[in-house]
Amino acid sequence: MTKRFDKVLVANRGEIAVRVIRGAKRLGYRTVAVYSDADADALHVLEADEAVHIGPGPAKDSYLAIDKIIAAARTSGAQAIHPGYGFLSEREAFAQAVQDAGLVFIGPDPASIEAMGNKSASKIRMIEAGVPCVPGYQGNDQSDETLVAESKKIGLPVMIKAAAGGGGRGMRLVHDAAALLENIRSARSEAENAFGSGQLLIEKAVLDARHVEIQVFGDRHGNVIHLGERDCSVQRRNQKVVEEAPSPAVDETLRARMGAAAVAAARAVNYVGAGTVEFMLARDGAFYFLEMNTRLQVEHPVTELVYGIDLVEWQLRVAQGEVLPMSQDEVLARRRGWAIEVRLCAEDPLQNYLPQTGTVLAWRPASGVGIRVDSYLQQGQRISPYYDSMQAKLIAWGEDRDTARTRLLHALDDTTLLGVVSNKAYLRRILAHEAFAGGDFSTGFIGQHFPTQTIAAMQPTPRHYALAAVALYMDEAFALAAAHDLAPEFIGWHSSHESPADYRLKWRDQTHDLEVLVHDGHVFTIVISGQTLVIDVVRNLAHEFHYICDGVQGKARTARDGNRMWLDAEGEVYCYEDVTLAPVEAASAGSDGRLLAHSDGKLVAVHVQVGDTVAKGQTLAVLEAMKMEFQLSLPVAGKVIAVGAQAGQQVKNRQLLVQVEPQTD
Structure with missing residues (x-):
């Protein structure tokens, strides 16, 4: 018999904690946040009725501490x-601990999670249930020799996968037999x-x-249904970037076949x-089982918008022991329109998607017809290095795919996030790309259309520099006017002939000189790189x-x-440093x-x-930020004369880690 409840603790943070808390409160539940x-000042803490502190910043000491979560409940x-x-x-183990504590786990039973938690074991179970699976090897013999032999037997190319993994870790695509052993060992180590397990499986790519x-x-009560499909083919390093429902590649017949296979998979556990x-x-048109995620997905909003339902409400009702609110036919009859979601992340595409930290100087999410934004951001908050880089999800619904796509493009333009480098402009380029607009793409989309050289070309134009100079001038002029109580018409006024002001603006390692002449306080004539612009x-x-x-x-929006x-203008966001009065810079970093x-x-x-x-380019240290590891090196060779931090230590941005005395030629 299911135990009834009226107060729900959300064992998470960020946008999903905010989304679940708000959903539960709408249904009349009291809510508890953990932090x-x-x-301490996060939005999910402010939104909940109550909140319980569970430890320091690192997730292993707080959000991953099962005993602390149970104690908070x-x-x-x-x-x-x-x-x-x-x-x-x-x-x-968490689901079991919740149940052992006499609490209700709002999710599947521990046995179901365990059955699908290991890719090899779940694949064997799916084959037994008649679910189509990719040909491969998922045996217990994990020796290098066996894995190499089985890979050759399957036929290259093959995909090597971590049996216990997810999120793209422990995965390698191998085309050449000579590279098999190296990639197997690398995937096992990762x-x-x-995941604490080096077990691998091999699949035909x-x-x-x-x-x-x-x-x-x-x-x-024995009911299992499906709610259609989501297409998550736009991925980078096996991590999803854009998701949509329905899929441009799925018709009614294929939807029914895939839905039936998914229901069979769920029933099997x-x-x-x-x-x-x-x-x-x-x-x-052939399809093959990959894995089952035994939880709510990041991309669940696109399904909610297309089918007009609230999946969190369904989770709460089912956890209370209720029957599913709708039958299979009732759900499918509700499908209407299209929805597309993008993940707004604090990461830098120009630095190999390096996660970013910092203070949010400006945050204004888009709104309007068909627009939904799930986020936890607040102006003035600090984005920490402890958690995932995703900061918000922007979702748009439309009567058809192109309406949803163009609405989402506009929503990205209308969303302001300043103070931290993000992937906003990168997402916009993806949505605007003709291959995405046409709907004919695969998981190779980003690799094919956004290679390194294309990303490297994402740099500010002279016009964007000019707008930044205008922003600086206006900001300083209005500050001066406010300080001296001047009327707006005196901004830019000169007692003598108008004369240009010189600006030197720096973006990353690029510096541009600009000549700025202001007429009547609002008309700017700017000369940059031989071009003259009037703004x-x-x-x-x-x-x-x-x-x-x-x-x-x-x-143009500024901070x-x-x-x-x-400066956020014309679909691009860049941060410029005013170095007009700065001394000459030293040599390049490192x-x-x-x-x-x-x-x-x-x-x-x-x-x-x-x-x-040490040699030039040699890895000296490894830094983990936002669940990613980065190999750090120097552009010089030499002798180590100081080590400023030790493994396991939390470090700050620009903290000295290693000092090398450069080798002289």
Whole structure:
């Protein structure tokens, strides 16, 4: 008999915690948040009815500490726990601990999580249930020799996968037999570090395929249904970037076949609650089981918008022992329109998607018809290095795919995030790309259309530099006017002939000189790189100005941080440093022999000690930030004369890690 509850603890943080808390409160439940030191003022804490502190910033000491989560539920009187996604959501031990504590776990039973938690074991179970699977090897003999032999037997190319993994870790695509052994050992090592298990499986690589997943839902009365498909083919390093429902490649017949296979997979493990069965969809219409995620997915909003339902509400009702709210036919009859989601992340595409930390100087999410934004961001908050880089999900619904796509493009333009480098402009380029607009693409989309050289070309134009100079001038002029109580018409006034002002603006390692002449306080004539631009500021608001350039009126949003000006204009976001009065710069970073942390994070390893001789480009330390590891090196060779931090230590951005005395030729 299911235990009834009226207070729910959400064992998570960020946008999913906010989404679940708001959903539960709408249904009349009291809610409890948990938080680490880093999240003391986070939005999910403010939104919940109650909140319990569970430890320091690192997830292992807080959000991954099962005993602390259970204790928080007992302390607050919560009778049920919703795990969200990530963290403990797919840990059998957590679900079991919740049930052992006499609490309700809002998700599947521990046995179901365990059955699908290992890719090899779940694949064997799926084959027995008649679910189509990719040909491969998932045996217990894990010797290098056996894995190499089985890979050759399957036929190259093959995909090597971590049996216990997810999120792209421990995965390798191998085309050449000579590279098999190296990749097997590399994947095993990565899997051991990420999941505590080096078990691998080998699968035939299905190239040019799509990633299509089916949302399933089961109750405790024997009912299991599916809620159509989501297409998650736009991926980078096997991590999803854009998701949509339905899939451009799935018709009614294929939807029925894939849905039936997903339901069979769920029934095979007596599944209860929300889950997702993931498939590879080949060009010829054949599909193959990948894995089952035994939780709510990041991309669940696109299903909610297309089918007009609330999956969190369904989770709560099923956890209370209720029957599914709708039958299979009733659900499918509700499908209407199209929805597309993008993940807005604090990461830098120009630096190999390096996660970013910092203070949010401006946050204004888009709104409007068909637009939904799930986020936890607040102006002034600090984005820490402890957690995932995703900060928000922007979702758009439309009567058809192109309406949803164009609405989402506009929503990206209308969303402001300044103070931290993000992938906003990168997402916009993906949505605007003709291959995405046409709907004919595979999991190779980003590799094919956004290679390194294309990303490297994402740099500010002279016009964007010019707008930044206008932003700096206007900001300083209005500050001066406010300080001296001057009327707006005196801004830019001269007692003598107008004379240009010189600006020197720096973006990363690029510096441009600009000559700025202001007429009547609002018309700017700017010379940069031999070009002359005329920008007429027609409206100046708080942290935003409207301008006319080349006959077209545009908007620019700004945020000032000392000598740095953040500018969001014309679909691009860049941060410029005003170095007009700055002294001449030193040589390039690292050339002085100082290895500095490039982000807040945890030092995983230090590979050198004082007295060691190191080569140019040699890995000296490994830094972990936002669940990713980065190999740090210097552009010089020399002798180590100081080590400023040790493995396991939390370090700050630009903290000295290693000092090398550069070798002289």
